[in-house]
Amino acid sequence: MRGRLSLADWGLRIKFVIFTTLLLLVVVLVVGVLMVRREREILTERMRETGITLVESLAIAFTDTLMYEELRLLEQGDLLDTYIAQAMARPGTDLVYLMVLDPEGRVVAHNDTTQFGLTYGDAVARRALAAENTLVQRDRSRDGRELLDVATPLAISTKRWGTLRAGFSLHRLEAALASGIRQILGLTAILFVVSLGLALALGRMLLEPLRRFARVMERTTGLHDVPTGEVDRRDEIGMLARQFAAMLGRLREANAELQRQHDAMGRAEKLASIGRLASGVAHEINNPLAGMQTCVAALQAGEPDPATTRQYLGLVQEGLGRVQGTVRQLLDFARQRELVMAPVDVGRTLEETLALVRYQVERKRVKLRLTLSPSLPRIRADAGQLQQVVLNLLLNALDAVPEDGSVDVGARADTGGIEMTVADDGCGIQEEHLGRIFDPFFSTKGPGKGTGLGLSVSYGIVQAHGGRIGVESRAGAGSTFRVWLPATPDGREGMA
Amino acid sequence: MLVSSCLGVLVLALGGAALAADEAPVVRFGVITRYHPRLIYQTHQPVMDYLSRTLRARFELKLGRSFEDTNRDLEQGTTQFALLSIMSYLEARVRFGAVPLVKPRGEGGQGVTRGVVVTRTDSGITTLGALKGRTFAFAPAKSTAGNLLPRYLLFAAGVRLTDLERYANLANYDNVVLGVLRGQYDAGAIPELVAERYRERGLRVLAVSDPAPSEPIVTRADLPAALARSVREALLALDPGDPRDREILKGWDDEFRRGFVTADDRDYDGIRRMLDAIPQGCGVRCHYPPRGSAR
Structure with missing residues (x-):
């Protein structure tokens, strides 16, 4: 079951488009918000200044009026009301109210004449009455609309007759801001569409070479392929392609070195195997030689009849044949050869390998059994390499089992290939060693008894054949090595 | 000491009418309408x-519509102190025994003032004699520097009021200046200090009067002496040589910026004689105090 789609699953182009567009959107929105805030500040400040100018200008006439009223040069109230009415009638001032309060907060004049005589004691009014200079406050009208309250003392020096208060509606300001916000949102939408298109085009322009290069890499299946096309570019893609070509070169060198190391390990192991087989070979040669010596001595000792002579010569002939066969087998095993893949009869390979260890088997009185399934298919493999794998496993098994122990060798057809098994009832492998037994130079045998390369080389051979090798073992209960090889080296099957 | 005694005196002097339960006593101070209110x-x-801070009372200005209003307010007790013109004072002295306390030092520091005759810079008038047949604006009739002294100047220059085409006593000094500057009058009479204030706006001084004592701050004769003394001492204590006092005096009327000196009724005898001497004066020595009254 697939997990949720993550960022890592998205193509570079999609990421580029999304991030570029988002970035642009965020930038535009942030700039927009800042612009709106700035616009609000400017408009508010402008309204504030307009209000202050208007109120302070009116305050001169209002103060003089109150002063003249005190001097009884004017009839009380009428002139103030006239001023207020005229000021309220001026278009474009956004005036909501205009009033004159006496020092105690009582309304002396108001555009709404029903307010006359009332005393204002709210916080805004109290602050306005207490202010020694023009004071601007935010307030709300009776119908809940936001407004600026501008109040200025009606005073000359410290002589104060009252306070002039004017309320300015912020409705036009808010409308202008709303219009600004709409414009910014519209601009953002347009920019979004444009930036999306640009990002798509730019993404295509930037990433298409990368996609072409990816196809080049996809076509480059072998280390000896040379990528072409994109390496000629002078940009980062060209640099990447040249680095890729250089990396292929380094991989080729490393691979060659690895192969050389592998060959050296194989040769070393083969020589070691030959050493381990030496006693058996000697035995295989000595036995027929002893028989032939006896025959030759009998022939030299008297004058045997022709029939006996033929019999002895036949025995010599047979002995020589056995020696020749042993030497040929040894030579076949020891011969250094390139990996030669050819149809191999696995059963025969197993039988020949078992023959190489017959001496060790007999000497240790090990019960060696070979079980071959009847319909064993031929596989494509290097018979010599295959034999070395089996020989390594067999020699290890023979080392592991006690005298009178048993070793079972088998082969059977398996899905897409064959499976060979080498099982013993020997000492087994410690659990902590199981993970390391295929490492080069790892050995649990004493000094001089093993190179530590056998299983490592076997692992390499099986890998080279596209197969797999594994072990099941328990300390004290024996080990079973399983080698699976495909019917053809490229007919790989997944590991179970 | 001065303050505490003053407060007590104020309370006693002004009575309940002048006191609010939770406020400092109110002292009203009249000023003649020599300028625009x-x-x-x-x-x-x-x-x-300054007086409110110093004397812990609430001193309030009380303006009238005319010089006569200011006199009447003082006479009726609406105000306790007043800045009067000399002629207003002389009248108040006769009518209800007003007492002079202090007078401004004035420009020369001698407690004197001068009247000047001014014309517009471009009027072409260079002598007082050239004013014959011209129009003339005087300050209010009770102004010394803007009416009495300039009349003396004109008289001395041989210009009688009947020689003028037209003349009038305007409401205050500012009206005189504006009348001349607007060309409504060919010349006008104002105190020297006022002329200085308007010189930059195109006024030219034709003649300057002899010095006269500056206008007094007076009080009612029946005001407790301690209260009158506290106000006098508070004003006399201002020293224009002291930076702190200079800072206090900075916003005050030009005439007050050099502080005050003690005023005495005798300072104004010369003006009394002038009033009696000229045809426009009352000529019956009415500006002298009643015989036997305190000087």
């Missing part, structure tokens, strides 16, 4: 602030 408030309200 706005200008009077601007230049005299700081004096009230």
